[in-house]
Amino acid sequence: MEMQADPLAFSLDPRLEADTQHLLDLPLCRLLLMRDARWPWLILVPRRAGIVELFDLAEGDRSSLLTETTQVARALSRASAPEKINVGALGNVVRQFHLHIVARSSGDPNWPKPVWGFESAIPYPPGADEALVRSVLEGLA
Structure with missing residues (x-):
């Protein structure tokens, strides 16, 4: 059975709030930039209360999540030219x-291992994230 969450009750987990910068609200998800200059790193959070697992999302929301993930991944790829x-x-x-x-x-910190749990985040120097953010947002326009 799919959960039907009240989108008006959505709130961002305090840890995500502390570790990220809000960029934009897409139709379903809040788009966040991870405050870690080691990698171009974005996070999508569906604006639905009580969602823990992918299968907690309604079918239409799962479809929207895939669309938004594709759009954001493509914009990030164009903005950062990764492998x-x-x-x-x-x-x-x-x-x-x-x-x-x-x-x-290749050559980024901890390549090819995962980014999670690898040392401590390195904050962006003032203004250093602006070009990435602008490019990602333009890619989504």
Whole structure:
């Protein structure tokens, strides 16, 4: 049985709020930039309350999530020219359903291993994220 969540009750997990910058609200998801300059790293969070697993989303929302994931991944790829775009849904620390979209290239920190749990985040220097953000947002326009 699919959960029918009240979108008006949506709130972002405090850990995601602390670790990210809000970029834009798409029709379904909130688009976030991870505050870690080591990788071009975006996160999509469906604006639905109580969603923990992909199967908690209504069928139409799952379809919208795939569309938005494709659009964001394509925009990130154009903005950063990586060798690979990684898309992953974990939830061991933050239970609220969210999708990581990370641009990876050989030679980046921890290549080819995962980005999660690797040392500490390195904040963007002031203004250093602006070109990436502008390019991603233009790619979504």
